[in-house]
Structures are given as C-alpha cells and as structure tokens.
Amino acid sequence: MSAVMHFGEMGSRWGFNRTVGQILALIVLNDKPISAQEIADTLSISRGNTSMGLKELQSWRLVKLHIIPGERKEFFVAAGDIWTLANRVLEERKKREIDPTLSLLRDLLLDSPSTDKDKLAQDKLCEIHDLLESVTRWSEELQRMGPDKLLTLMKLGAGVGKVLEFKDKLKIGNK
C-alpha cells in the first residue's frame, strides 16, 4: 500500500498538489468508502489539511460524499469510474487553463491597434484565439459523443484519415 501511496505523488503533475493527489489515490483505490479521519491518519497529515483537500477534490467533482445510515461520520467515495474521473480532470483543467486565456484574448482583441507593430501582434493573438476556440469546440463535440463511440474512434486511430478520404471520394462520385 505504501507503494500505492507513492502514486499520489503523481497527482502533483495533474493540477493539484501532492497531498490532494494522495487523498484522491486513497479514495479511488479503496473499494470501501473512507472517512476524513482515516485519510488524515493514513497519510499522516493534519485534519485541517484533509478537510481542505477533500473540499478541493469535491470542487473538481472527483470525489463525493457518501453517507452511511446510522453513522455519524461523513465518508467519501470516487465520483465515478476511471473514465468519468479522467473526463472531469480534463473539463476542470480546461475551465482553469483555457477559458481564462480565451476570455483574456477576446478582451485584448477588442481595442483596435494603434501602431503597425500592434497590428501584427493582434493578428497573432487572433490566430491563437481561433485555434484555441476550434480545439475546445471540437473537444466538446467529441465529449458529447459519449464514451462508446469515442472508443471506436480511438481504436480506429489514424485510420480515420482513410475513412475521410473514402467519404470524399463517394461524394465526388455521386455528383
């Protein structure tokens, strides 16, 4: 299990800090719901820190409260299967990283450039904005597609390229 805790360390690479990562690992890898106190004890961190960490994980929608009837304590479980969790991480990171960037870009694009140099710079900004927007739109569409189809698509891999060509040919042929 100590080796397993080591995995939590990796969480620091995924948008939250080490402790929060360890808390998440503990919850995900436990089949049974686990209490805040148990988490604090297992990881040897303060009760306060644990509370903060759990709050953060809930704000990421990775962990949810699980009330056991008759028990006074609050227990926690993962908010879904691995696929769901991965999706949530992606969504939240998009919200924290891409969305603010997009909104800043839009702001910057509002005021018109005074100098020639500024004109050039704005063109670049616009390019970045458009790229970012296309990508987010695409990812949203893919997500809406549901896991099953996405899996097919992924299995297909670069083969998608082939399918595209094929489709084009048909279109031309039919005209």
Add this chain to the structure above:
Amino acid sequence: MSAVMHFGEMGSRWGFNRTVGQILALIVLNDKPISAQEIADTLSISRGNTSMGLKELQSWRLVKLHIIPGERKEFFVAAGDIWTLANRVLEERKKREIDPTLSLLRDLLLDSPSTDKDKLAQDKLCEIHDLLESVTRWSEELQRMGPDKLLTLMKLGAGVGKVLEFKDKLKIGNK
C-alpha cells in the same frame, strides 16, 4: 503593448511561470528577433532571470536562437507558427505529465498483489494505465496525420460519428 504583456501572465496557466510566459509572449508577438537584454529591459527583470527563462523556453522548443550576421548579441525568435507552438506545448506537457505517470503505473503493476484489497487496487491502476496509454497512442496517431487532415477532422466535428456509422453499414453490406 502593456496590455499585451498582460497576456504573458496567462503563461502561468500553461506550464511555466509568469515571467517565462511574458518572455514567450514578447518573442512571439514581436515580428523582429529580440535580444536577451531587450527582453530584460522591457519586462524589468534581471538579466540572470532572463537567461534562465530563455533556456527553459528553448528546452520546451518554443523559442530558438537567431544569429544576425555581424551582430555580437544573440537574438531570439519563435520556433514556428502558432500551430507548431501549440503542438510543442502539448508534446512537452505530455512528456512531463503523462509519461512519468505511465512509467510509475507500469512499475506498480509489476509486483503482484498480496491481499485481496491490493488486488482490487491494482485492477484500478491497470484501468488507469490502459486508458492513459490508449489516449496517448491516439494523440500520437492524430499528430502524425498532419495539420491539414486534422483541420478537416475538427471541422467535421461530431459528424465523425456519422461517418463511422456509415462505414459500419458498408462493411456489413459487403459481407
């Protein structure tokens, strides 16, 4: 321009710190190559910090040296167009975030579980590993496809789903 510098702040959301982000913004938005000294002056940061930042940006392959004949100083320019830069950021982040996670997972999956509880945990780890691996393989394949096709694919959006169905029908029909 000061408003434009503000954009660099956003860099902190993208894997490097504020200053490095500002340096990158400055380089990308300047059409002309720019010297380390100029960067330090414009951003009011120390020469040492500038040097470190440039080194980091070069390690991310976002910025490259541009030697002007007859000049003693070293100048810097963006390592490519926006698309290239975005790709590089993605690649480098994958290298820094996903690859170490994958290698840790592989290590953890090597030793066989002693208890029943450990067995359960390992199953989860394996699931995570497989998901991560599929996704990276897919992204590599997409990348190898080149920007042009990728753009088509993105434009198609959720429509890919339709194409997939279509293809399936054909296969069945041919059998």
Add this chain to the structure above:
DNA sequence: CTAAACTTTCACTAATTTCTGAAACTTCAA
C-alpha cells in the same frame, strides 16, 4: 594574447504555496 561584449551560474533573498493545529462552528442523541 587581451579586453570588450556578451552569457551563464549560483548563493542568497523574496514571494508564494502548502500545512498545521487550535478555536469556532454544526449536528444530533439523550
């Protein structure tokens, strides 16, 4: 070879982030 014009390194300081633990708060059984 030397000195001017640069760049890089690194020990130290500054700023930021994370963690603790005691105090305040909440809930509920008796």
Add this chain to the structure above:
DNA sequence: TTGAAGTTTCAGAAATTAGTGAAAGTTTAG
C-alpha cells in the same frame, strides 16, 4: 438544553519556488 462527535476556518509556520545580481565563463575583434 447540553455535550459528544464530528467538520470547517484561518492565522501563522514551514516548505517550496521564483528572482536578483555579482562573479565566473565565453567568444571574438584587434
């Protein structure tokens, strides 16, 4: 209503990360 069992908050300590600037290192024209 009380107090036991629990949770949350928050001021400040500890740890980490970023930034400075002086000294050491490089490169090249002369």
